[in-house]
Amino acid sequence: MxxxxxxxxxxxxxxxxxxxxxxxxxxxxxxxxxxxxxxxxxxxxxxxLVLGLIQIADTSMRVLDRDTFLLSDAYSLDNYRRALTEPFFATIAGRSIIGSLIVTVITLVFAFPYAYLMVRTSSSALRKFLLVALFLPFFIGQVVRAYGWLIILGNQGIVNDILGHAGIPTLRLLYNYPAVLFGLVQYMLPFAVLMLAPALTAIPEELEAAAGSLGASWLKTFRHVVLPLARPGLVGAGLVVMTLSLTDFAIPAMLGGGSQDFIANAIYDQFFRTSDQGLGATLSLLLVAVGSLLVGVVFTAFGAGTLAMGGRRK
Amino acid sequence: MSGSRSKSVVIWAFVLAAIAMLSAPTIVVLGASFTAGNMIEFPPQGFSLKWYSAILSATDLRDAFFRSVYVAALNTIIAIPIGTLAGIALAKYKVRLENTIQVYLLLPFTIPLIGSGIGLMLVFGNAGALGQLWPVAIACCVINLPFMIWAVTASASNLSNDLELAAANCGAPPVQTFLYITLPAVLPGVITGSLLMFILGLNEFLVSLLLVDARSVTLPVQIYNSIRSIITPDLAAISVVFIVCAGVAVTLLDRLVGLDIFLKSK
Structure with missing residues (x-):
């Protein structure tokens, strides 16, 4: 024992x-x-998060009393009326929506060749380099990347220094709409490539070879074989890029310098500058509705892509 | 890739432009951090490490850095058990309402970040918890949780029902089966997920900005606040910390799972 x-x-x-x-x-x-x-x-x-949304919904129906700076106890839809009718918010919404559409198109134009080369190249070293070039900025974070652009494009920045040496007067490259769009494009590139790559992997290379051997030029093959087959990936990536850039805060704040606010910046200002929490909550809820709708469309139409959880086996 | 010369030229033109766009800020920040001048200029005024010694004595930057590390660590520690269990449940078991649960667990991705941030700010604000660091960590955990769950379910193909049955058949009770068979099978996914959670928590900006006050700023917020006044090279030096962390994360990720995993089609 x-x-x-x-x-x-x-x-x-x-x-x-x-x-x-x-x-x-x-x-x-x-x-x-x-x-x-x-x-x-x-x-x-x-x-x-759900609790947060409920809080937002609750706050959005309370009106700020300008005398006491307290939110009303009674519910009203006044904030929604203001958010939807005041021209100030229409301007910002218009700028954000048009901006995100432009960003989506430009990002896809650059992301597609990138993803294509990454998937099709026979050199594993090149593939790895392209992947690292993609992941590194993704992991560095928005603030540091925007800071890098400030150094490059600022009035005393690298580009203007070089132009100065060439005798060209200082150009104002920052704090305008194109700067914000440019910053968003480079921020969105990794997302777009990573959404496109699996879709391109799924297209057999033999199809392109077959089109080529039947006499199609590469442009024709691209247009009639690759693009149509990659459409789910393109639509998915496009919608993700669009939602993320529509709702972005850091890039418009840092590269727009306060003059190029997007919706998220307007929401922030309502909470921290104007202190009108009710109106801020209303804008948040409207943005959440639009954003969730867009992403919801992606997920129902194409699945969650590489982010699908579970699903495969069992 | 096959095809004509013109095709290569066109594709490479776009790819090179994209690479330049992706890496220019990183390279410039790295370069600026080693400048000997007091301003960021081009061409740089010689090489020096003085801005690195400057940030070592700058207590506000150092404190902000340690707060960020604390937030990243706490958010990872919370995410590991929660995400692992949820991932195993989704990958291994037949769950009723599985689609609904998946849509629900993807909410952190479908709700725009500013919406999540404002919502959590109101929730923690009503609970009187703002100004501390743990709400920031929990918030980071919530918004990135799908990454953790995804990483675990992606590695669940190693999870064989037969192995668990075999263990049970050899007399292993449920807890032992879970600890010795199920957990080791998903471990690579848990490690990948933790890595993602940590690095994303370290970088988290918008949610931090909404949840911190002047005494509890994290490093990205601190950099953001300092940038608006003036651009000095000490910010470049502290930014290099993020670049190094990102480099380590990418290397680890490549070693552990291989970056190629992101190219696979479903």
Whole structure:
């Protein structure tokens, strides 16, 4: 008996206690509920967002009293009327929407060849280089990247220094609409390429070879074979880029210098400058509605792409 | 890639432009951090490490950096158990209402960041928790949680039902089966997910901006606040910290799972 006790290691005994404890708090008859138990913490955590949306909805229906700077207790739709009728917000919404459309088109034009080369190249070193060039900025974060652009494009920036040496007077390259759009394009490139790449991988290279051997030029092959087959990826990437740039804050704030605000900047100003939380909440809710609608369309039409969770096996 | 010369020229033209756009800010920040001048100029005025020693003695930048590390670490520690369990549940079990649950768990991606940030700001504000760091960590965890769950489910192809049955058949009770069979199978995904959570938490800007006050700014917010006044090379030096972290993350990611995983079609 004594030798048996020695041979039975401590870890085993600890495991036995653990098993007994688990069997006690979660009897085997509850086994069917195990996956729900596993999901519960994640559901609760994401529930914070739902709670947040409810708070936003509640705040959005309270009007700011200009005398006391408190929100009203009574509900009203006045904030929505203001958000939808005041020309100031229409200007900002128009700038954001037109901007995100332009950004989407330009981003796709650059992302498509990038993804194509990355998927089709036979050199694994080149593929790795392209992937690293893509992931590095993605992981560096928006603020540092925007800071880099400030150094390059600022009035005392690199470009103007070079132009100065060539005798060209200082150009105002920052704090205008094109600067914001440019910043957004380079911010969105990694997202677009990563959404496009799986779609391009799915197109067999033989199809292009076949088109070529039947006499189609590469442009024709591109137009009539590759582009149509890549359409799901293009639409998916396009919608993601559009939503992200429509709702972006940092790039318009840093490269627009306050004169090129997008919707997110207007929301921030309502909360932290004007202190009209009600109107800010209203704008947030409207933006969430538009943004979620766009992404919802992507997910229902094309699936979540590489981000699909579960789904494949079982 | 096959095809004519003109095709290569056109494609390479676009790709080179894209590479320039992607890497120009990084290279410039790196270069500016080593300048010997007091301003950022081109061509740079010689090489020096003085801005690195300057940031070592700048307590506000250093404090902000440690706050960011704290937020990133806490957000990863919260995300690991929550995301792993959810990922295993989605990958391994038949769950009722699975599609609904998936759509729900993807909410952090479908709700625009400014909306999530404002919502969480109101929630934590009503709870009187603003001004501390843990709400920032929880907020970062919520908005990036889908990455963690995705990483775990993506590695769940290693998860074989037969192995677990075999373990049970050999007499392993449920907890042992879970600890010795299920968890090791998804471990690569857990590591990838933690890496993503950490680096994204370290970089998180907008949600931090909304949730912090003057005493609890994280590094991206600190950089953002300083940029608006004047551009000095010390910001470039501190930004290099982010570049180094990103470099380490990309290297680790490539070693652990291979970056090629992102090219696979479904």
């Amino acid at each position: 004594r030798t048996y006790r020695v041979a039975y290691p401590l870890t085993w005994r600890a495991m036995d206690v653990l098993e007994a404890f688990v069997a006690f708090v979660w009897p085997p008859s509850f086994r069917a509920a195990v996956p729900y138990l596993f999901l519960l913490p994640a559901l609760i955590l994401v529930g914070l």
